[in-house]
Amino acid sequence: MGHEKATPDSAHYRCVGVGVGPANLSLASLLHSRPEVRNLFIDRKESFGWHDSQQIPGTTLQVSMFKDLVSLSDPKSPFSFLAYLHDQGRVYHFLNAQFDDVPRLEFRNYLAWASRRNENIVFGEVVEEVGFDGVFTVRTDRRTVTADNIVVGVGNQxxxxxxxxxxxxxxxxxxxxxxxxxxxxxxxxxxxxxxxxxxxxxxxxxxxxxxxxxxxxxxxxxxxxxxxxIDDSPFTNDYFMPDHSDYFYSLGAEARAAFNAQHILTSDxxxxxxxxxxxxxxxxxxxxxxxxxxxxxxxxxxxxxxxxxxxxxxxxxxxxxxxxxxxxxxxxxxxxxATGFRPAAMDFLAPIAHRLERHGDELRIDEDYAVCWDGPADRSIFVQNAARGQRGLADPNLSLNAWRSQRIADRLCGVRSDEQLASFIEWSTKTGTNVPWGA
Ligand SMILES: Cc1cc2nc3c(=O)[nH]c(=O)nc-3n(C[C@H](O)[C@H](O)[C@H](O)COP(=O)(O)OP(=O)(O)OC[C@H]3O[C@@H](n4cnc5c(N)ncnc54)[C@H](O)[C@@H]3O)c2cc1C
Missing domain, CATH: 3.50.50.60 (FAD/NAD(P)-binding domain)
Incomplete structure (x- = not known):
């Protein structure tokens, strides 16, 4: 019985992350420079892995190397892909190799490097149950800790x-x-x-x-x-920008579903x-x-x-x-x-599942990826890579990883970082304004 194995741990965290794939690893990397946000990220794997049993030789990343854990939000972070190359002494070699795309295994090695440099990450521990009693109680197969906020990043199966x-x-x-x-x-x-x-x-x-x-x-x-x-052309890639993600979020359910169906090849x-x-x-x-x-x-x-x-x-x-x-x-x-992946089950949320709002087969989220629920506003469960229906095709992708994590980090810190400039494209209708023809 898991309950018997769990030992009480007096540790209390501002944020506990469940799962350490690229999504939560990005958040853990951004929070590393914020010691005031006491955090712990837990993964059940014995050590970091990124689709390791699907690392087919010769495969490459499908996005730019700038879409690493942190660069698009915090280019000065010590957890960037460039910082990894430099730390390993291979920055010139990487440039001279002139890869068209980053080898997928090299990116996986970068992610593993980032996970090893972060003492707030633990492996080989399974989150079994998350309850709530004024604070979240996170019971793993080793201990129980409490947290003000939970960030679920359990990926796809x-x-x-x-x-x-x-x-x-x-x-x-x-x-x-x-x-x-x-x-x-x-x-x-x-x-x-x-x-x-x-x-x-x-x-x-x-x-x-x-x-x-x-x-x-x-x-x-x-x-x-x-x-x-895959459609990797410039204007299509504007779908994978923050302001399009926010625009998509503002749409009605029907328009969102139609968009995802119609533009599936931009990601798949x-x-x-x-x-x-x-x-x-x-x-x-x-x-x-x-x-x-x-x-x-x-x-x-x-x-x-x-x-x-x-x-x-x-x-x-x-x-x-x-x-x-x-x-x-x-x-x-x-x-x-090769028939794809579906969002992983979040059975560990069972004790509070009845308090969480749903949106079809997803948990309903607000604009900061916090699940809408009946608990106190200053206690949140965030979800990463679990809202394709609400956030669009970019959600499971690496493109907005750093930006999404920054949004969550901002909410945890009670601040709002500056956004990059919006797309050249006006996604939204500006009701009531005159669009100047020929201007
Ligand atoms: C082969 C492959 C290549 C890809 N390449 C690209 C690419 O080039 N570009 C791109 O944009 N996207 C790519 N993707 C899509 C996407 O980037 C990945 O799927 C990415 O791994 C998603 O990250 P994640 O953190 O959400 O989930 P995951 O990487 O799946 O991580 C979830 C983690 O949660 C842990 N976990 C689950 N349940 C628990 C629990 N109860 N307790 C503790 N830990 C738990 C798991 O052990 C796992 O480590 C690729 C996907 C695949 C399958």
């Missing part, structure tokens, strides 16, 4: 559709387990399901293997009509460099190395059934979106589900 969920195991797995599970696939038939960045990276890795490690066939199924790129599309790699690999296999049967590309289709075959393989039934009556069948030895 791998998600597999029901067709695959019941078969998960050694030969059907989520792409999140790719580095540990996608081994010894030489000569096998592999199906990758999912047409986003993770699916593309898995597919690219599989068809890039050499010699005896190369699968016999790799098929790539996607619900989208084609393998679409595939990097052009990955698409180019995949296309070039296919060209070489087919026309240069004479291996025309390696690759199967099947977009615009949905997996509707998965059955175990007699020989320990899998039979996959797929429906074409334009011809729903014509079902197709694939045989596979291994299925990789």
């Amino acid at each position: 791998p998600w597999v559709p029901v067709q695959g969920r019941r078969h998960l195991g050694a030969t059907q797995f989520h792409v999140n387990d790719f580095m540990t599970s996608a081994r010894n696939l030489g000569g096998k038939r592999v199906v990758v399901v999912g047409g986003g960045q993770s699916g593309a990276e898995a597919f690219s890795d599989l068809i890039s293997r050499s010699g005896a490690e190369l699968p016999r066939r790799v098929s790539w199924i996607s619900r989208r009509r084609n393998y679409f790129p 599309g595939i990097s052009e460099s990955t698409l180019r790699d995949v296309y070039q690999r296919i060209y070489v296999h087919r026309f240069v190395e004479g291996n025309p049967d390696l690759v199967g590309l099947h977009p615009n289709r949905e997996v509707v059934g998965v059955e175990a075959g007699a020989a320990g393989d899998w039979g996959i039934t797929v429906r074409h979106n334009d011809k729903p009556d014509a079902l197709e069948h694939f045989e596979a030895d291994v299925v990789v589900w």
